[in-house]
Amino acid sequence: MADGSVRDTYTLDEVDRGLIHALHLDGRAPFSRIAAVLGVSTQTVARRYRRLRIEAGLRVVGLPDPHRAGQAQWLVRIAATPADAQALARSLARRPDTSWVKLASGGAEIVTVVHAPRGADASRSMLLRDIPRTAGITAVSAHLLLHTYLGGPTAWRGHLGALSDEQQRRLVPPTAPPPEADPSPASPPTSPLAQADRALTEADRALLDALRQDGRTSHADLAAATGWSPATVARRLTGLREYGTLFFDVEFDDALLGVTTQALLWMAVAPARLDEIATALARHAELAVVAATTGPTNLVAHALCSDPAALHHYLTRHLGSLDAIRTLETAPVLHTLKATGTPRGPRRPRTGAGTPTE
Template sequence: MLDDIDRALIHALQIDARAPFSRIGAVLSVSTQTVARRYQRLRAESGLRVVGLPDPDRTGLTQWLVRLSAQPAAARTLARSLARRPDTSWVKLTSGGTEIVTIAHTPRHAQSAMLLHDIPRAASVTAVSAHFILHTYLGGPTAWRGRVAALTEEQQEALRPTESVGEESPLTAADHALIAALRRDGRASIADLAAAAGLAPATAARRLADLRARGALFFDVEISAALYGVTTQAFLWMAVAPADLDEVATTLATHEELAVVVATTGPTNLAAQALCPDPAALHHYLTHRLGALRAIHTVHTAPVLEIVKAVGPLTA
């Protein structure tokens, strides 16, 4: 389990993923060396990873929440194959290991090779449903509340980057190269980012600042929810009347049990991911908190058995 300094460091990285260790140390009242040592230990022993991600709305991407049913003997192999693709994130095995849930990212004006060609060719796939993500109420730049409860408001304010407004303009090849490098390591040095994008260091720093200022780039922190005492995860597929959808989704986005809430197309038009300490807590959440929202007509619960890929690309 994580101690108070670990939790505070992770919270700090969620606020400003590229903050210098010296600034984080000053806010946490520990030395720079302590912050650096904790960061390296969490990376080596707990899978901590800072990842830079493109904002879909500002970078011309569409997102599909894809559910695949597969033969039990082939599901894990298929999930790993999907995880190796650059156009997927959050590849998870659910429902007893016979279902795979993933997010597919597609350029807005291009066909999805994965949805139209690649998946249908997999003989082990028995069913596919793709749900277009219409709106994100919780998730993306907004972190799960369980991960951002360690710092005081004063500490958070001291770490929060200075807000600025960047000019809207199409992403260049160098911008895409910067984002690709940051997906591999969100704390990569300016020198490494410049080399990856073929830019001078000063230009790379300026382009990075501009991407952040206009919201085209945000950062997330990958670390196992089990380190926060979570033993039970589940996808919740809900059907809500369109007139009630926004109100219900906005309410769900305030629930500390949920890490993701998105409106989608399909017969179930609201999807969420629940993180709970144990099955009893999930049952209590479903029967008491969700059960109190009468506008939710149906809920299908799919327990998560294994996370094959999170938001960043696979490193091996």
């Protein structure tokens, strides 16, 4: 939950919501195409986009699909002394191999995702050496993410719902893989172009670094960052997107959608029913992330609710009815220091508003 939220000074209308939904469907869609679908002018869409960026932290970020990019993801829980937790969280947010840095459980716990090449040796440096040696840490647990049921390329439903089925069909890029596609490396690519360009290479590093900053960076600026020609950049983007190796996410201050209460839910589920329960939870409107992990709890979820009462209702009426969930730990999220892209400085406050932060 962002500190100093702008929700009291900024109200989303249908155009804003349609723009956010459109960017989830195609983060690089031209404003002219979005405008045609929304029935407004290109200038209106561009103006709303700039306003949302400044006042609501809206940002499109380009990210590699971990499975196709050969990456492992570790969900790391770090218990720290309250005096050291915020400084440690800020330090973790600055690392290029982390995302999703959150302060939880009264500010004495940090939760982060660590990205590493697949293989135990590749993940040892941070998980087993750097973190335990840091002052102020009292406990560390690392959970390998085994399967994501909701999250990543699949957006939280709270960001969707503004566009009709026909509007969505007009916005989905032709290079997008079908949602039901098997993400295993053995699944056939959609075209010879995707077959040739499906894997990330060292030469893609500069491209991805630029897209993590801003997924809508122009071909010309991406060419300057990579040393490629704009035509090569365009071909590479097309190939990576067509196979699903690259996807685009949208960062946004969810308080503007009425979210005031967030929590991480750590669940232990009977293994024989893990897939059934996780699939069911992925359909719950309150959840933005559902993933299977290793560890004493084998399922984690991220809940977004309007207030504590709504969270209580969800826990007791929805999760409470699922007998396969043997244990449940609820950890309130107090602050997100880093989402999926690179961290940014504080947003410019509006006149009369507080000082919103990422």
